[in-house]
Amino acid sequence: MNILQALFFPPEQPGGVSSMVPYIQEAFTDKGWEMELFSLPKRVRSKGTEDVAFETFDWRPFAGNPVVDKYMQTYKDYVWWTRMRIRKSYDLIHAHHPIAGLVMKQLFPDTPVLVTIHSSYEKELTLNGKIAPGGPEETFLTSLYGELEHKLDGIVTVSHSFKRYLSGFVRNGDSIGVIPNGFDERRFRPVSHDNAVSQLISVCRLVPAKGIDVLLQACSELKRRGHPFVLHLIGDGPIREELEQLAVEHNIYDETIFYGYMLHPEEFMPFFDIFVLPSRAEAFGSVFAEAALCCLALVGTDVGGVAEQIEDGVNGLLVPVNDPQALADALEKMMSDPDYRYQMARSAWLKAKSTYSLSRVIGQLQQLYSSLSRVPFSDDE
Structure with a gap:
């Protein structure tokens, strides 16, 4: 099976994603799977120009708020970079950020796309004093969870408490999977x-x-x-x-x-x-x-x-x-x-x-990938 891990930050950036995903790639490669990492370089800024439309809500009334404008420009940059860099198809795409997940589904609509939501951007911005609780920026960001549920083939998060949080913004919270992080x-x-x-x-x-x-x-x-x-x-x-x-x-x-x-x-x-x-x-x-x-x-x-x-x-x-x-x-x-x-x-x-062993994560992901992919594979892969 050929899988793309679509990150937001480059894997050398700090955080839980960076401390796990490259090791997931190594473990799956050792099993004989094909797996690549993809991310948006920090140097790519203000390159994308394509219009963006969501199906579950209209983002345009939120335009003019700095956080929303930055988020949407980053979305357009991710589209621009993905179109330029990816020239092949994959059996499954596993995204690790809402932007990555939505962009990948937009550009590869026939490929199963799964997203792991590792943290809450809106909660971080609120706690860090960047946006007001209940304001338009928070409404925009939480609306994206419904868009993910509508378009993607699966949503996973990293703790049961965060699943409960996400469930307040989607139609079927029970369908959200939980795979806690694992470490080599x-x-x-x-x-x-x-x-x-x-x-x-x-x-x-x-x-x-x-x-x-x-x-x-x-x-x-x-x-x-x-x-x-x-x-x-x-x-x-x-x-x-x-x-x-x-x-x-x-x-x-x-x-x-x-x-x-x-x-x-x-x-x-x-x-x-x-x-x-x-x-x-x-x-x-x-x-x-x-x-x-x-x-x-x-x-x-x-x-x-x-x-x-x-x-x-x-x-x-x-x-x-x-x-x-x-x-x-x-x-x-x-x-x-x-x-x-x-x-x-x-x-x-x-x-x-x-x-929190990496082998546990690998086993859970292998089962999940198998259930979402249209490509059969043997147990010894």
């Missing part, structure tokens, strides 16, 4: 270590939705309580300078290291003690599974896919969103009791190995 264990090598000072690490894009401001407040409280630590922040984003200034204001700049973007943070994480990310929303939260596979203790917020990965007090600790005191308490509990921290890290590692 060979990438993760836990390292035995004994740090004299607690080493905290967080990996994310530096945007308000990730709650790093709350983490800095919690760390300030830890310092006030007399707990030494080093906070390692891997990632970059539009509010980096604001967060650096916040670290200064909370008197923890000397304890905090801002690394910027790192391509393979899993090579770095095993030497630390606690992974913490107080997100305000997460469809899945791939970095928690990655940290678990590095055998780190986990502290997260009780939201979305994070709460499906962490069972509070069993394989990590969950705290409410926007609660720096509760976050400080959870970190203090992990930092003050090495045996408890090891127990949490060990439990997280065991769950991640059994639940």
Whole structure:
């Protein structure tokens, strides 16, 4: 079977898609399948000019809003780039972004097209203060879910909580599949270590939705309580300078290291003690599974896919969103009791190995591809 994985960002970009799809390609190639990756380069801007029409709603009344205009121009650019670059047919196309899915179905109407929705663009924009809740941009973006349901051959997402969210915008939410992300264990090598000072690490894009401001407040409280630590922040984003200034204001700049973007943070994480990310929303939260596979203790917020990965007090600790005191308490509990921290890290590692293996994802995808494709294939493919 010949399959195209249609991404939005190039695979070297940070995020859960990039940490999984290239390894899916490798695994399927090892099985003898043909699989290619396709994406829109970041340098392609404002090239597309074709008109766009959706069948379930009219997008034109939303024109003039900056987010909508940017989204639609990107859609046109994706059409332009796809027409220029793809010269062959595929048995099935698996898209990983609404734009990619809708464009591929537009250009290849006779090919089965499946989309995995990895996150909510509208929720991220709202939490990051870019659009108003309930405004025209949010209405436009959520209307696209109905268009996906109408045109595509299948919709999958990465957590049951995100499926419930998506179900509010489609006719048949029960038809949405759930395939949690999976990871190649060979990438993760836990390292035995004994740090004299607690080493905290967080990996994310530096945007308000990730709650790093709350983490800095919690760390300030830890310092006030007399707990030494080093906070390692891997990632970059539009509010980096604001967060650096916040670290200064909370008197923890000397304890905090801002690394910027790192391509393979899993090579770095095993030497630390606690992974913490107080997100305000997460469809899945791939970095928690990655940290678990590095055998780190986990502290997260009780939201979305994070709460499906962490069972509070069993394989990590969950705290409410926007609660720096509760976050400080959870970190203090992990930092003050090495045996408890090891127990949490060990439990997280065991769950991640059994639940978030790449082989599980490959098996689920193989069944899904088989059900959607019109091309028969043998069991040993």
